[in-house]
Amino acid sequence: MAKSRNGTDIQFAIIGSAGDGTIAAGDIMKRAAALMGYKVIAFDIYPPEIRGFGKCISRIRISSQQTYSLKHKSDVLISLNDSHAIAHVGEVRDFGAVLFEDSPIAAIPEGGHISAHIAAAQVPYGFANRRICEEATGKARSRNIVALGYAAGLFDIPAEIFHEIIAQKFAKKPQAVTDDNIRAFDAGFAAGKATFKLDDVRVGMPQQVANGKDAVMMTGNGAVARGFLEAGIDTYFGYPITPATSIMERLAAALPRAGGRFLQTEDEIAAISATLGAGYAGARAATATSGPGLALMTEMMGLGVMAEVPFVVVVSQRGGPSTGLPTKTEQSDLNLAVFGGSGDARRIVLAPTNVEGCYRCAGMAFEIAEKYQTPVIVLIDLYLSNRFETVIPPRENVFAPKPRIKPELPENQPYRRFALTDDGISPRALPGDEGHMHTVTGLEHNELGRPSDALHQQMNAKRHDKLTSATRYPGLTTCKRFGDEGRVKVGILGWGSTFGEILETMYAAQDEGISCAAMKVVMLSPLPEERINEFFDDCDHILVPELNHEGQFANLVSGALGRPVVRLNRTTGAPMMVDEILAEVRRLAQTGIGEGTHSPVQQQGATT
Amino acid sequence: MADPLHHVIIGSGSAGFGAAATLRENDPDCRISMITMDSLPFYNRYDLPRIFRGCTDWHELLAVPPAYYSENRITLRRHNKVVDVDGKTQQIRLAHQEVIHFDSLLVCAGGRAYLPETLIDSAPLMHGFGSYEAAMRLYRDLPENGHAVMIGGDMIGIDLALTLLDTGRRVTLVTNAQTFWPHEPDDELRAQLLQALARRGIEVVQDARPATVTTPEGAERGRVVAFEDGTTMTADVVIPSCGLVPMVEFMLNAGVDIERGLLVTPELGTTHPHIWAAGDVCQIWNDEEKAYKFYHGWKNVRVMGELAARNIKGAHEIFDVKVEDRIEVDDQGNIHSTFWTH
Amino acid sequence: MNEHVKPVYLEEKLDEIRADGHLAYRSKSLPTWCPGCGYFAMQEGLTIALNRLGIRNEDAVVVSGIGCSSRFPFFVNTYGFHTLHGRTLPVATGVKTANDALTVVAIGGDGDGFAIGGGHIPHAARRNVDMTYMVFDNGIYGLTKGQTSPTTAVGFRSKTTPYANEDQPLHPLMMLLAYRASWVGQAYAGRPHHLADMMEQAIAHRGFSYLHILSPCVTFDKTDRTYANLNMQVQDLPDDHDPTDLMAAMAQAAAHEIPALGLFYREERPTLTDVMNDTAERARNAPAPAE
Structure with a gap:
């Protein structure tokens, strides 16, 4: 019943400043892990400043079994810059490892060295990164690679894997760069190998592996771009906005090569207008934006619904309202995506829950838009946009357009x-x-398309009802149940990126003996109500954790079904913590809830 | 409110840990930093032979759980090497170039294993026993029925040698001037003691002067000890055990008097009003003998750490050692040391 | 006598018109404009221009925004998209980008183009999107029944400027010249033959052509931009005007309160389609982008 979780499950956090090669080191680590056949989930954090020495963090969870979110605690912290890493020492679990430079060249003020902050239960590994690097390469530049080598040596990860990835990574640079980095890696590796290991971090080889070479490391945004390209996207009009911009940047590079057309427009309104124009003319047309951009686009969404024009809009949510928290994640644009605009403007909204889902939803969105002749929104968030996961794409292109x-x-x-x-x-x-x-036209019209009010009610019904069958669209997961079958104590209902933490919570709850199931809802509009209703029937309590204040998904489901849910809402800018959800599941499993908190309109704070 | 006083302790052994715990008991508000080159929180070095009885997990060796440090707000800085102490500015410079100010400094750096000059070049091929990591290396390289050659045989080493013997290993003791350090038994007693060891099963080799330690030709493991007389002896490991020398190099600019160790008053103060010392690193003035004396052994050392801490907080206690320097063999042939008996 | 002569004349004229073929570009919907509106001339002009250029009905797309003039697509027998207020140009850009083979004509009024949609004009112009943008400028919001627009004259009293408009009107021709539209001309609803000629030239131009068309609003402007006033004010560009000279075009545009009729400026430069094709060519020859 409960899923036992053996094997490797290690989370690395590499922390340094922008100039330290932090993200590059993380990139090598995650690609190496993927090549070995591990499942990888990773998330990079960049400084909000455009340049300079802001903090970069690359968190990489590698595991021999499928995992669904990053862990709250890391097993290993690699500091490439103590001034940034010190604040994160606390995220290393007890008996986990902290790797750091023990021979820096510049004077450090009191308390400026990470060794002063490592807890007694954590295991420190100081090593002479700079000296090792200079001895190996004559330069101090590859300290990030030395650190990777040290970690690989310490945790007994084969060096050859890293050699291959390093060679790939520097393939476009002169051979000497690759050679230097391999030397730096090997020197670090030797030092790590010679170090007496005191932590209890165990990196075993992955047990069952699909061929690591088939696995592709992608971010959510990368997966969206890849799905679009495989679906034969014809045009992309877009306007830069965090955290959706990297979709645009990838397509700027890839689309012209693939025979498509790319244009950076003057604003979001122009982006969606041109997208709609291209969709009208028969192109597979898409754009991507974030909440503020979607707010500008809603009028054109309405026109797409009214004029029955197919096109695709990817929305990567960030903290709101208004300019909000551009570099923090949130799930607070559900209302705007599902309902935004004037009139009864039902559209299709798909909210994938992981990177593979981003790939599939983006890949299928055009076909669905064309079939139903309506705009399709793919609703993701910053956490999903930027996090890396290993995806094994189908060998054949399943998204390519069929002849019209x-x-x-x-x-x-x-x-x-x-x-x-x-x-x-x-x-x-x-x-x-x-x-x-x-x-x-955007005017109400008759069957010919001529402006007319006479058929408004019939036309509204047409535009609404034509989408209903989308909830069972072949080849698309619109909702799915996980965990215990039959009647359960607690059902966790979720959407979007938070579903990773929900699944981790569910497995943890099962390990504790709580009968628990989870359901992800991918299609938010139209809502697959029948199957959600069945899930409600099976659960004593329905918990809806989501990253917004008002419980937008809880409201959506509760309103559609007329059934109560328990809410768990957080807007910290960070993904929800498994422990927080688990505490709520335990509480529901043990005590249930009183009448007062069981109301569909109850706001945040189910715990009070 | 003024900043709380910053009490810095160099060393995380029995003396250092005892001092930190005592400081906290005496002052709930002060800052306490322990600086150590070790990678583990405090554990008793004398417990390390337990490794050969199967206790290889360092968690079980810890004297207190790791949470003790956070609960008592003791900053434990591991992998930190002190390179200089400036008595004038009351600053400590660490190898990683961090500078720390102290209001009081207690030096409990202890001693490092002494190695006769002739064997210094062979050091990389010998197995130390001064830390958990070293002990674990020894444990890994010495098979259960393996052969260890111990050179010297100080009281720490003899404790290990007897454990090795009891756990099925073969031990050869090559004696030298440091055998039974820090005790200095007279010839008669020394002969008795060696005889007792031999009766326990230790192969005692006397008057042999080891020249080099090498690896046997063509073999991946094992060691060869070559003696000055040209004879050789093979073993799995060679363990030097020749007493300790105080670690004082970093104190040269501190403005304190140093002989072999740091010279302290019976109150454990140095010649610097804010610098104190305890444990194997210091020599304490003995008014009866009119000399500075070392007081080794974990019992002494722990007492010194605690006493120094109380004196730092304003007491004026005297280190009035009652632990005699005595080693003897009982009727059953067991050796008893007043310093080392558990 | 008159009763007898007139039908004969009309019949001949109608035969001539039918034979010409441009009526095939009229849709079956009758225009909703007020009798006497200048936009009837636009409708006639566009059907003549399309006919003369031999553009097939299904290959033309007329895109409009919101306003009296933006009703235009319903009255021509081509593909049409009556979009949102102010969004004519980006939608038209999307249509053209999706399908180069289409002839795209964007149509809107002065409010749709220069008020709500003003942000899009510079970009369509500078990118040289291969389309024709025709602004029917009557200096007023007609569909909402008579409010001031960005081209309303100073001193004009409308429902939203009951104490007279004091805002300086925009100068569309100078703006479009400054934005480097690659074809800039002006016509007048009261001179339908010239208008049709200009429409034909504008559509034939490869690149972004901007045709500004002066028109009265016979319902909501009885005082300022009337046929009578415009007839007196309009004049032709001098014969010696060199339409390849941008500074001369600017000078001509600035010379009169109501600028002259004719082609102010024309240049040949790569269109957005050309640029995209060139980008594609260079992209195909470049190393593959990183995953």
Whole structure:
């Protein structure tokens, strides 16, 4: 029943400043782990400043079994710069390891060295990083690689794996750069190997592995870009906004090579307008933005719904409202994504819960948009956008567009672009199709597309009902249940990136003997109500943890089903902690909840 | 409110740990920093032979749980090497270039293993026993029925040698001037003691002067001890055990008097009003003998640390050692040392 | 006598018109504009221009925003997109980017273009998107029944400037010249033949062509931009104006309160499509981007 979690499950935190090669070291570590066949989840944090010596953190969880989120505590901290790492010593678990430079060249003020901050239960490993690096390469530059080598030697990870990744990483640079870095790595490795290991961090080899070479390390944003490209995206119009920008940057590089077209527009409104224009003309068109951008785009979303134009908008949420917290994660744009805009403007909203989901949702979004002739939002968040996971993509492209079937022209009748059909989907002609000339509009219109108020109620119903079958779209997970089958004490219902922590919580609860299940809801609009309702039937209590203040998903589900939920809301800017959710699950499993807190409109603070 | 006083202790052995605990008992507000080159929190060195009885997990050797340090707000700085103490500015410079100010400094740096000059070049091939890591290396390199050659055989080493013997290993003791250090038994007693060891099963080799330690040709493990007379002896490990020398190099600029160790008054104060010393690193004035004397052994050392801490906090206690320097063999042939008996 | 002559004349004229073929570009919907509105001339002009250029109905897309003039797509028999207020140009950019083969004509009024949509004009112009942007400028918001627009004259009284407008009106031609539109011309609803000629030239131009069309609002402006006033004010560009000279074009645009009619400026330079194709070429020859 409960999933036993043997094998390797180690989280590294590499911390330094922007100039220390922190992210590069993390990149090598995560790629090496993936090549070995580990499952990897990783998350990099960059400084908010554009340049300079701000703090960088690369957290990498490598495990021989599937994991779903980063751990709250790291097993190993590698400090490349104590002034940044000191604040994070506390995240290392007891008997975990802290690796640091013990022979810096510059004077350090009292308390400025990390050794003064390592708790007695943690294991310090000081090593002469700079000296080792200079002896190996004649320069001090590759200290990040020395540190990786030291860690690999200490934890007995094969050096050859790292050699391969280092060679790949510096492939475009002169050979001497690769050679220096390999030398730096080996010198660090030897030092690590010679060090007496006192921590209890165990890196075993992964047990069962799909071939590590099939696994691709991707961020959520990278997965979105890859899904788009495999789906044959034709146009991307976008405007830079954190944390969605890297989707745009990847496509700026990749799209022209792939035969598509890319344009950075003057603002988000232009981005979505052009995207809609391209979608109208038959292109697979997408843009990506964050909450503030989506706010600007909502009017055009409404036009897409009204004029029945397919296009895709990826929204990576950050803290809000307004400019909010551009570099912190949050799940508070659900309302805007699902409901934003004027009128009854139902659209499709997909919220993947992991990086592979980003890839799949982005890959399928065009097909779904085309089938239902409506905008599709792929709703992710900063945590999902920027975190790395290993994904094994299918060997064949499953997202490529299928040939379009032109609508037939009825004899002696004008073409009815918005014909009322049984499934609400009308045959769609594209500009260039002979004889099908018509005008589409944001005004309410008749079947021909001419402005008319007469059919407003029927047209509203058409635009609404045509989407209903999307909740069972073939090949797309719109919701899924995990954990114990049948009747359970606590059901955790979640969406988006938080579902990783929810699954980890569920497994932890099962290990404690609590009967527990979890359900992820990927399609937020239209909502797969029937299956969510069945889940409610099976659970004594439904807990909805999410990273917003108002419980937007709780409201959505509770409102749609008319059934109560218990909320757990946090807006700390960080992912929710497993311990926090687990505490709530325990409480529900033991004591249940009183009438007062069991109300669908109850706000944050289920624990009080 | 003024900044709390910063009490710095160099060393995390019995003396240092005892001092830190006592300081905290006497002053709930002061800052306490322990600086040590070790990588583990305090454990009793004399417990290390337990490793050969299967107690290899360092967690079990710790004298107090790690949480003790955070609960008592003792900053434990491990992997820290002191390179200089400036008595004038009351600053300590560490090898990693950090400078720490102290209001009081208690030096409990202890001693490092002494090695006869002839064997210094062979040091990398010998197995020390001064720390958990060293002991574990010895444990790994010495098979259960293996052969250890011990050179010297100070009281720490003899304790180890007897444990090795009791756990099935073969031990050869090559005696020298430091055998039974810090005790200095006369010839008669020395002969009795060696005889007792031999009866226990230790192979005692006298009057042999080791020249080099090497690895046997073509073998991956094992050691060869070559003696000055040309004879050789093979073993799995060679353990030097020739007493301790005080670690005082970093105190040369501190403005305190140094002979072999740091010279202190019976109150354990040095010639610097804010610097104190305790344990194997210091020589204490003995008014009866009119000389500065070492008082080794964990019992003495612990008492010194605690006493120094109280004196730092304003007491004027005298280190009035009642632990006699005595070593003897009982009727059953067991050796008893007043310093080392547990 | 008149009763007899007139039908004959009309019949001949109609035959001539039918034979010309441009009526095939009219849709079956009748325009909703007020009788006498200058926009009827625009409708006629565009159908003539498309016909003359031989652009097939299905290959033309007319994109508009919101306003009286933006109703235009419903009245021509091409593909049409009646979008949102102010968003004509980016939507049209998307259409053209998706399908180069289409002839894209963006149409809007002075409010749609220069008030709410003003932020998009410089970018469509500088990128030289291969489309034609026609602004029907009547200096007023007609669809919402008579409010001041960015091109309303100083002193004009509208429902939102009951004490007279004091804002300096925008100068669309100078703006478009400054934004480096690659074709800038002006026409007038009261001179329909010239208007049709200018529309034809504008659509034929490869790149972003901007045609500013002066028109009266016969319902909400009885005093300022009337046919009578405009007829008196408009004039042709001098014969010796060199449309490849940007500074001369600027000078001409600034010379009169109501600038002259004709082609102010024209240049050949790569269109957005050209640039994108060039980028694609260079991208294909560059090393693969990192994963």
